[in-house]
Amino acid sequence: MGxxxxxxxxxxxxxxxxxxxxxxxxxxxxxVPVITASALADLxxxxxxxxxxxxxxxxxxxxxxxIGPVFDPSSIGGLTAWRVGGFIAVLVALMSLLTVVRHSxxxxxxxxxxxxxxxxxxxxxxxxxxxxxxxxxxxxLAALVALGLAGLGEPAGSVALGLSFAAVGWVFAxxxxxTEQLTAHARTATGLAGLILGVTFxxxxxxxxxxxxxxxxxxxxxxxxxxxxIRPFADExxxxxxxxxxxxxxxxxxxxxxxxxxxxxxxxxxxxxGPETAAPSLRSPLGLAWRLHRASLAWWTVAFxxxxxxxxxxxxxxxxxxxxxxxxxxxxxxxxxxxGIIDSYFSSMMxxxxxxxxxxxxxxxxxxxxxxxxxxxxPLLATPTTRLRWLGGHxxxxxVGVVVPLAAxxxxxxxxxxxxxxDAAEETPRVLAxxxxxxxxxxxxxxxxxxxxxxxxxxxxxxxxxxVLFLLVSQFGPMLQxxxxxxxxxxxxHVPKLPGGEFAATPLAWLALVAVGLTAAGxxxxxxxxxxxx
Amino acid sequence: MKTxxxxxxxxxxxxxxxxxxxxxLRVGEGEVHGFLGPNGAGKSTTLxxxxxxxxxxxGTIRLLDGDPWHDxxxxxxxLAYVPGDVSLWPNLSxxxxxxxxGRLRGGLNPKRRDEFMERFDxxxxxxxxxxxxxxxxxxxxxxxxxxxxxxxxxxxxxAGLDPLMEAIFRECITEERDNGRTVLLSxxxxxxxxxxxxxxxxxxxxxxxxxxxxxxxxxxTRTSITADLAHPPTGLxxxxxxxxxxxxxxxxxxxxxxxxxxxxxxxxTRxxxxxxVSQPPTLEELFLRHYEDDLNGTANEAVA
Ligand SMILES: Nc1ncnc2c1ncn2[C@@H]1O[C@H](COP(=O)(O)OP(=O)(O)OP(=O)(O)O)[C@@H](O)[C@H]1O
Ligand SMILES: [Mg+2]
Numbered sequence: 001m002g003x004x005x006x007x008x009x010x011x012x013x014x015x016x017x018x019x020x021x022x023x024x025x026x027x028x029x030x031x032v033p034v035i036t037a038s039a040l041a042d043l044x045x046x047x048x049x050x051x052x053x054x055x056x057x058x059x060x061x062x063x064x065x066x067i068g069p070v071f072d073p074s075s076i077g078g079l080t081a082w083r084v085g086g087f088i089a090v091l092v093a094l095m096s097l098l099t100v101v102r103h104s105x106x107x108x109x110x111x112x113x114x115x116x117x118x119x120x121x122x123x124x125x126x127x128x129x130x131x132x133x134x135x136x137x138x139x140x141l142a143a144l145v146a147l148g149l150a151g152l153g154e155p156a157g158s159v160a161l162g163l164s165f166a167a168v169g170w171v172f173a174x175x176x177x178x179t180e181q182l183t184a185h186a187r188t189a190t191g192l193a194g195l196i197l198g199v200t201f202x203x204x205x206x207x208x209x210x211x212x213x214x215x216x217x218x219x220x221x222x223x224x225x226x227x228x229x230i231r232p233f234a235d236e237x238x239x240x241x242x243x244x245x246x247x248x249x250x251x252x253x254x255x256x257x258x259x260x261x262x263x264x265x266x267x268x269x270x271x272x273x274g275p276e277t278a279a280p281s282l283r284s285p286l287g288l289a290w291r292l293h294r295a296s297l298a299w300w301t302v303a304f305x306x307x308x309x310x311x312x313x314x315x316x317x318x319x320x321x322x323x324x325x326x327x328x329x330x331x332x333x334x335x336x337x338x339x340g341i342i343d344s345y346f347s348s349m350m351x352x353x354x355x356x357x358x359x360x361x362x363x364x365x366x367x368x369x370x371x372x373x374x375x376x377x378x379p380l381l382a383t384p385t386t387r388l389r390w391l392g393g394h395x396x397x398x399x400v401g402v403v404v405p406l407a408a409x410x411x412x413x414x415x416x417x418x419x420x421x422x423d424a425a426e427e428t429p430r431v432l433a434x435x436x437x438x439x440x441x442x443x444x445x446x447x448x449x450x451x452x453x454x455x456x457x458x459x460x461x462x463x464x465x466x467x468v469l470f471l472l473v474s475q476f477g478p479m480l481q482x483x484x485x486x487x488x489x490x491x492x493x494h495v496p497k498l499p500g501g502e503f504a505a506t507p508l509a510w511l512a513l514v515a516v517g518l519t520a521a522g523x524x525x526x527x528x529x530x531x532x533x534x
Numbered sequence: 535m536k537t538x539x540x541x542x543x544x545x546x547x548x549x550x551x552x553x554x555x556x557x558x559l560r561v562g563e564g565e566v567h568g569f570l571g572p573n574g575a576g577k578s579t580t581l582x583x584x585x586x587x588x589x590x591x592x593g594t595i596r597l598l599d600g601d602p603w604h605d606x607x608x609x610x611x612x613l614a615y616v617p618g619d620v621s622l623w624p625n626l627s628x629x630x631x632x633x634x635x636g637r638l639r640g641g642l643n644p645k646r647r648d649e650f651m652e653r654f655d656x657x658x659x660x661x662x663x664x665x666x667x668x669x670x671x672x673x674x675x676x677x678x679x680x681x682x683x684x685x686x687x688x689x690x691x692x693a694g695l696d697p698l699m700e701a702i703f704r705e706c707i708t709e710e711r712d713n714g715r716t717v718l719l720s721x722x723x724x725x726x727x728x729x730x731x732x733x734x735x736x737x738x739x740x741x742x743x744x745x746x747x748x749x750x751x752x753x754x755t756r757t758s759i760t761a762d763l764a765h766p767p768t769g770l771x772x773x774x775x776x777x778x779x780x781x782x783x784x785x786x787x788x789x790x791x792x793x794x795x796x797x798x799x800x801x802x803t804r805x806x807x808x809x810x811v812s813q814p815p816t817l818e819e820l821f822l823r824h825y826e827d828d829l830n831g832t833a834n835e836a837v838a
Contacts, residue, residue: 273659274627283637375621382615383638531587
C-alpha cells in the first residue's frame with residue numbers, strides 16, 4: 001500500500017486546480033442530452049409522430065453511419081440516446097483523457113511532480129489520483145444525466161445512458177494512463193490517446209454504415225460502440241457494461257505496472273539523442289515552427305487519409321441501406337436519387353472532418369501560448385526575431401497546415417469511392433471540394449485562437465469551448481430546430497453542402513474575411529502586450 | 535565613458551504588485567556591472583524591460599542609444615541574453631538550440647561555438663529535459679558567449695553551475711570584459727560579483743538603494759575596529775558614527791561608519807594606542823546590511 005501514500009492529498013489538489021474546468025465539462029455534457037430530450041418532446045409529442053420521424057431517420061444512411069443505429073424511436077428517451085449518445089461519448093472520452101494526462105504526465109513534465117514526489121507521496125499516487133479524479137468526474141456526470149432525464153419517467157433508461165457515458169470515460173481515462181507511460185511528453189501522450197479515440201470512432205462508423213447486413217462486429221470492437229449497445233431506453237442490455245468495465249480495469253492495472261518499471265521524467269520509449277549541429281533549415285522562426293509542428297502535421301495527415309479511405313470505402317453501402325426500405329423510395333428520389341444520398345453522406349462527413357481538423361488547427365495556433373508560458377519564447381524574442389515573425393511561423397502551420405490533412409481526407413474519400421464505382425476522375429475532385437469548402441470555417445475558429453492569444457492571452461482556453469459549441473450547434477442545432485441566429489453563430493453553418501449542394505462563394509468569402517480580421521487583431525494585440533509567463 | 539544602459543524612474547506593475555518603483559540604473563560601455571537585490575526585488579523584471587519583452591509603465595530607458603520597446607529587433611542584433619530560467623524544446627538538441635539562436639542573431643562563428651562548448655564541457659547532442667539544470671544553463675551561456683554581441687544581459691547565469699564551471703564562467707567574462715564587451719550581471723553570488731564587477735547596483739522593492747564602484751560602497755559602510763589602549767578611554771559616547779561599542783578595561787571594540795573613521799581614530803590616540811586591529815567590511819556584510827534592512831523594513835511595514 002506504501003506506493004499509494006498521499007493519493008488523497010493529490011486528489012484534493014487536482015480538484016482544486018480543476019474547480020472551474022471539470023464543472024464546465026460535466027454541466028455542459030449533461031445539459032446537451034437534457035435539452036435534446038425536451039426539444040424532441042416538443043417537436044414530436046406523440047408516439048406516432050416519433051415513429052414517423054424514426055423511419056425517416058433510419059432511411060438516412062449517413063446519419064446511421066455518423067451517429068449509429070436507432071434502437072427505439074418510439075420513446076423520447078430512445079431518440080435522445082440515439083441522437084446524442086455517440087457524440088457525447090466522444091466528448092466524455094476527451095474530457096477523461098485530458099484530465100488524466102493533465103494531472104499526471106503534464107505535472108511530471110513541468111517538474112512539479114518532483115517537488116511533490118520528495119514529500120510523502122508514493123510511487124503510484126500521482127497516477128492513481130489522476131484516475132480517481134477522472135473516474136469520479138464520470139460518475140458525477142452519469143448521476144447528473146440520470147437525474148436530468150428523470151422527467152422522462154424511465155429511470156432504467158436514464159441510468160443506463162449516464163452509465164454508458166461514464167463507461168466510455170473510464171476506458172479512455174485508463175487508456176491515457178497507459179499511453180502517458182510510453183512517452184515523456186504530455187503532448188504526445190494526449191495525441192496518442194486521441195488517435196486511438198479517432199480509431200474507435202471510425203470502427204463504429206464502419207460497423208454501422210451498412211446497417212444490419214454490414215460488418216456490425218466492427219462496432220463491437222469500439223468502446224463507443226459498446227456504449228450505444230447498452231441500448232439505453234431500448235430494452236437495456238446491462239451486461240454490455242462488462243466490456244468497458246473489464247477493459248478499463250485491465251488498462252489501469254497495466255498502467256500501474258508500467259509506472260513501477262520506469263523512472264521519473266522518463267517514458268518507456270527512451271528519448272534518443274539528437275544531432276550536434278543544426279540542419280541548414282533550422283535558421284528562422286519558420287524553420288523552428290516546422291520542427292515543432294511537423295510530427296503532429298504528419299500524424300494528422302496520415303490519420304485523415306485513413307479516415308478518408310474508410311469513408312470512401314463505405315460510401316457505396318449507403319445505396320443498399322437506402323433502398324432497403326421501399327416505402328421511402330419517394331423520399332430518396334426527392335433527395336436527388338441514389339447519387340443524392342451518397343452526396344449528402346459525403347457532405348455531412350466532410351462537415352465532421354472540418355470540425356475535427358479544427359482540433360489540429362487550434363493545437364497549432366495555441367502552441368505559441370504554450371511556448372510563451374513554457375519560457376521558450378523569451379530567448380527567441382531576445383534575438384532580432386520580431387514578434388510578428390515568431391508568431392507568424394506558428395500561425396502559418398495552423399492556417400496553411402490544416403489544409404493538408406483536410407485535403408488528404410477529402411481526396412482519399414473521393415478516390416476510394418471513385419475507384420469502386422469506376423469514375424475516380426470525377427468523384428475525387430467533388431469530394432475534395434467538399435473537404436476544402438470547410439477551410440474558411442476552420443480559419444475563423446483558428447482566428448479566434450489567434451485573436452485571444454494577442455488580446456487576452458490568459459483566456460486562450462476559451463477557444464476550445466467555442467469549438468465544442470460549434471460542434472454541438474452544427475450537429476444538433478438543425479434537428480432541434482434552434483433559432484437561426486444561434487445556428488449562425490457557428491461558422492460551420494455557413495459552409496455550402498458539397499458535394500451535391502449548391503456552391504456559394506459569398507458566405508465563404510465572408511468567413512475568410514472574418515478569419516483575416518481576427519488573425520490581424522491577434523497579431524496587432526501581440527505586438528503591444530507584455531510577454532507573460534502565467 | 536559612454537553609457538550602454540541608462541534607466542531612470544522606471545515603473546512597472548503587474549496588477550496590484552508594484553514590481554518596479556522608480557528604479558535607476560546606469561551601465562557604462564565596456565563595464566561589467568553587478569545587479570543585486572533580494573528575491574523579488576525586480577531584477578528579472580528590469581532585464582525583461584530592457585529586452586522589450588515587457589513594456590514599462592513609466593520612466594526613461596536608453597539601451598545602446600535605442601528604445602528597447604520600439605527598436606527591439608535592431609537592438610537585439612547587438613546583445614545576447616541568458617534567462618534566469620532556461621527551458622529548452624523537448625525535441626531539439628542543445629547543439630541545435632545554440633545554432634538556431636546564433637543564426638537568428640545573424641550568424642555564429644563555429645570556432646567560437648566549439649571552443650566554448652569544449653570549455654564548458656557541454657554535450658550538444660542531448661535533448662530538452664534530458665539535460666541537467668546546470669547543463670541547460672550552459673546551453674544558454676554558450677549561445678550567448680559565442681555570439682559577437684557587444685552587450686550581454688545575464689540573469690543569474692551561474693545558478694546551478696558546479697564550482698569548476700563557475701570558475702570557467704568567471705574566466706570567460708573576464709576575457710569578454712578585456713575584449714570591451716559590456717555585461718549586466720544579475721547575481722546572488724557575491725564572490726562572483728566581487729571578482730567580476732567594477733560597479734554594482736543594489737535594488738530593493740523595485741528601487742535602487744545603492745550604486746557605485748565596490749570601493750565606494752565599502753566606503754559607505756562600517757569598518758570594525760578593536761583597539762588596545764594605554765589608558766581607559768572616556769568620552770566615546772559623545773562621538774557620532776559609532777556602533778556596537780564595547781569597552782572592557784582598556785580594550786575597545788566597535789563598528790565605525792566610513793566617513794567617521796578619521797575622527798574616531800584621532801579620539802582613540804589620545805589614550806595611547808598600544809594595538810589596533812581593523813577589518814574592512816566584507817562584501818557579504820555590505821549586502822547583508824541592505825538585505826536585512828529589507829527584512830526589518832518589511833516587518834515595520836507589516837506593523838504599521
Ligand atoms: N508576470 C508577473 N505577474 C505578477 N507579478 C510579477 C510578474 N513578474 C514578476 N512579478 C513580481 O514582481 C516582483 C519582481 O520580480 P522579479 O522576478 O523581477 O524579481 P527578481 O529580483 O528577479 O527576484 P529573484 O532574485 O528571485 O530572481 C516580484 O514580487 C514578483 O512576484
Ligand atoms: Mg530573477
